Amino acid sequence: MRVDEAFTFIKNAHAKNRLTSGLLIIGDVRGDAALLSTKILQLLFCTDMVKPCGSCTACQQVENKTAFDVTWIVPEKRSRQISISQIRERLIPAIMQTSLQGGWKSGVIIAADRMHQAAANCFLKTLEEPPQQTIFLLLSDSPQNLLPTIISRCQRIDVSNASTHSQVWWHNELLEMLADPGPAGPVSAMGLAARISALLAEVKKEAQKSVMAEYSEDEEAAINVSTDELDARIEARFRESRQTVLNTMQCWYRDLLAFTVGADSKTIHYPQYTELMQARAQNLTLAQALANIDAVDGIKRQLECNMSEPYVLSYWLDRVSNGLP
Numbered sequence: 201m202r203v204d205e206a207f208t209f210i211k212n213a214h215a216k217n218r219l220t221s222g223l224l225i226i227g228d229v230r231g232d233a234a235l236l237s238t239k240i241l242q243l244l245f246c247t248d249m250v251k252p253c254g255s256c257t258a259c260q261q262v263e264n265k266t267a268f269d270v271t272w273i274v275p276e277k278r279s280r281q282i283s284i285s286q287i288r289e290r291l292i293p294a295i296m297q298t299s300l301q302g303g304w305k306s307g308v309i310i311a312a313d314r315m316h317q318a319a320a321n322c323f324l325k326t327l328e329e330p331p332q333q334t335i336f337l338l339l340s341d342s343p344q345n346l347l348p349t350i351i352s353r354c355q356r357i358d359v360s361n362a363s364t365h366s367q368v369w370w371h372n373e374l375l376e377m378l379a380d381p382g383p384a385g386p387v388s389a390m391g392l393a394a395r396i397s398a399l400l401a402e403v404k405k406e407a408q409k410s411v412m413a414e415y416s417e418d419e420e421a422a423i424n425v426s427t428d429e430l431d432a433r434i435e436a437r438f439r440e441s442r443q444t445v446l447n448t449m450q451c452w453y454r455d456l457l458a459f460t461v462g463a464d465s466k467t468i469h470y471p472q473y474t475e476l477m478q479a480r481a482q483n484l485t486l487a488q489a490l491a492n493i494d495a496v497d498g499i500k501r502q503l504e505c506n507m508s509e510p511y512v513l514s515y516w517l518d519r520v521s522n523g524l525p
């Protein structure tokens with residue numbers, strides 16, 4: 201689901217007074233999932249007539265994470281985990297207090313899958329019987345690591361395939377590569393694979409920079425971290441970003457599929473390519489358009505198994521039909 205679609209859905213539920221007290225937002229916890237959580241909180245706290253306005257004091261406090269009635273919980277720097285004391289001593293007392301502004305109260309758990317077993321069990325009790333006008337937003341890119349009992353208490357909103365990755369530098373570059381893949385055939389697939397590999401190499405450098413920057417803010421952690429741990433964190437950060445790159449590719453081929461079956465153009469991800477997609481879709485069969493989606497699935501699967509990136513990319517991209525005349 202796209203972020204704006206997800207938000208419209210929440211807004212409607214809110215208008216009908218049917219907002220559930222636990223929302224599990226699946227997606228990039230620094231990207232789309234965070235964006236959606238900010239919009240939801242602004243909707244609840246905004247003091248303007250048309251909510252959320254994004255500019256009133258309340259909206260800004262949400263944006264700056266200084267809102268009185270919202271408690272944000274992030275994994276501790278050293279352990280990268282959410283501890284039981286964060287839940288028991290910070291989150292729960294804040295939620296149990298009456299709202300300072302007489303309205304909603306909220307707890308936002310960023311990377312909720314990093315809750316320790318004990319922390320998760322402690323949180324579960326509050327999630328099961330939340331005080332009035334309370335909403336918990338759980339953000340996670342790995343919901344499979346959450347306790348099933350927590351998942352079952354929350355409404356799931358999946359923005360992990362959202363197309364609003366446009367804020368990342370590589371977004372338009374990647375779309376241009378997909379729009380101009382070169383003629384069909386293995387040589388061209390290798391060329392496209394090489395271009396995407398080069399982009400991924402840049403994405404990896406960026407992951408390295410962002411992890412190193414976090415350690416430079418925290419001297420104590422920097423002294424104690426081992427090279428192995430550092431490498432593992434960079435690799436994990438890179439994999440997150442690589443997943444976003446692959447999701448963008450998948451959205452591209454989904455659009456192509458949508459045009460192939462003549463679906464409503466309102467549901468497409470990249471309307472700026474409508475004309476190009478329409479022309480290419482005419483040269484594609486349904487089976488080919490579906491095989492393209494399978495190809496990206498194949499890339500995702502094999503890269504997860506640590507197979508060689510250029511090989512995996514050129515193998516699958518050679519199986520993609522772009523509908524070029």
Ligand SMILES: [Zn+2]
Binds near residue numbers: 247253256
């Ligand atoms: Zn506002």
